[in-house]
Amino acid sequence: MFSVPTLVSLLLLAVPHVVYADPCVAFDAEFNLLAFGLNGKDWNAGQQSSWGSGSATDITASGRPPFDGTGTTCYLAQFFNAIYVLNGDKSNPSDVHIYDAAAKSWTTQKTNTNNFDLTNFAAILDHDTNVFYALSKGDLWFLDMSSLKAATSSVLPWTNAETSPYGSDYQPTMALAQNHVHFIGTPGTPAGSAEIFVIHFSFFQPQAQAYSGPQFPATHGQTTSFFQSEGVQQEFAFIPDDFSNVYVINVESNTTTTLAAPPSKDTNARYASSITALVQLDSTGAVSFVPYKQGDASTNSAATWSSVAPIAAVAGTSSGSSSAAASGTSTGSSGSKTSATGSGAPAGTRLSGTASATGASASTTGTSNGAMSNAVSFGAIAGVMLAVLAYLH
Template structure:
């Protein structure tokens, strides 16, 4: 009864808050960077060599990215990008972007208890199975080899129940390495340690795993963001970047020797940032649309490396090419939009005259200006507080 009432309150909260795109960043297997849901637009920013002086390409046909819990994942074996909770009207849908065909499809889900507004998930590298935590239940959803939606809904099934740590008051932070799920920020745990779920044996390790710092401090028991560095040889991930919400540092966990390296914290301390890692770059997309990257050598980490701002067309960032225009060519429903750099400024505008319309309910023409005003900030605050409160009440 209580859970049903709280679910209704959550839905009410979602509809009272103005539609606010929650952007995310993600790579494809060629390490092209995608930024989705930025000022109503989605972009292929290319490989790292393109970020400073190159052009970005507009991606069309995607979801509105107005969910409160949007999460993006790369299926490395299949070069598919999966997006959870990108449409608040259909929060359980998982959207699939195929970088090869540049097309979006929508996978229907049988959610069961896997509430898309609350779930925190990882995508297992070898099995292509999602695992997501809601309260004390770990759910799984098998995406097999999908590069486009199947004709049938996929179930979120109960995979296991958390038994080795308390989820009371837990705001989950999950990451993947070596086909294990690492749980950060567990109440009552020790600094520099994580609890672990062993995917292939469906087994919660009874004791937390400690990590020994090679430099700096142990990572704190704190909420934050975590993302895994991919292997250039397409093997399982072995290193995880954990960024606490206060942005004080980046901690990279190497799960082979169980050590950590402390790196410089982001320039912008923004707990609503999204992060993605390739094989050699950690990228931050702030909630105001600024982009930064941190070079990282998995074989020889350098704790003195600095974050680099880069002004990608279509973003209001501090980088050198942050004022840009988008001109559209082609016809039909999938025009090509090329972004050309125009120099330096504090904001960016996008102009699109593309014929046809997108099926994503995004703005399709006119001028879009990237900005974060008081209403957006208030919306983020209400969304965060509402989600955290409901998690606490349901736990």
């Protein structure tokens, strides 16, 4: 007969060892796909031509953030080949972590929030000025990153620039294109239109911009901008929370086209774009992509999503289509809101890697505001609990 301590130990063995994380994806200036915080490590999956097979390169280096914050977000400063990470350290949420992609090194930049709420905002990083613009509770804030690819000893301030015309209750969906910030789903704005803030003139346009083509819904969602080999972004992808489509908005022609919705219907997913691909990192840690050819609507409409195999090979993840998140069960509340893409989507706490258990069945359940994305079967745990109770009685 097992002793009580032995039975308790068996119960603990039935529960998988889990590591909570909130990873993110970004591209470097050469458009290698980088995944940060998966299985406690960082990975370089290479360029798009290599995503069909192989293994990603471990680029984990000292000085990196723990990627344990709520709503960790990553941004490419293309001119400087640097990745900026917000909310990467729950113990120091105001820190901005800087990854120099050429030197493969990390530094930590201190900031003064000046009452900027790091738990409730959406943000974009402007391509030309290298300034963060963030909307939080109706106020527009900025953080000037100058030409930084490594931290300085100075403390950088978040500055409250002005109050937006959209009200404090607007849950922001922000996108960047042509040095303009585009806001989707603002109160009273119809489907297929976006409000605009002109960065270089610090000016909210008085009227919404309408776009011809398929109408994107006037709802919350997530966004990411497609880069150019030269110049500023001209298009951004909008992934609404209803996953009706991926809508690609071109701000030069004022038109909209569509891509297939991502495999994981996960409102807590993160997105990144290169010139020729849109990438999704879902709450289970699965990374998928769809190819994109700018200006070719017929090719894009037929494009399909695939797993980024090199990351799946090293991080123990697979296509998000098999997860519970894919069925729409992973949803967020309107509480803590941050986004790597400017969406302001509620941020769930991601679990890196996959769960495994001795004598128990593991299942992927998705996450919602801190829930485990990989959890041991409840029935297996319950069975062990009943065995303990039966022994005690």
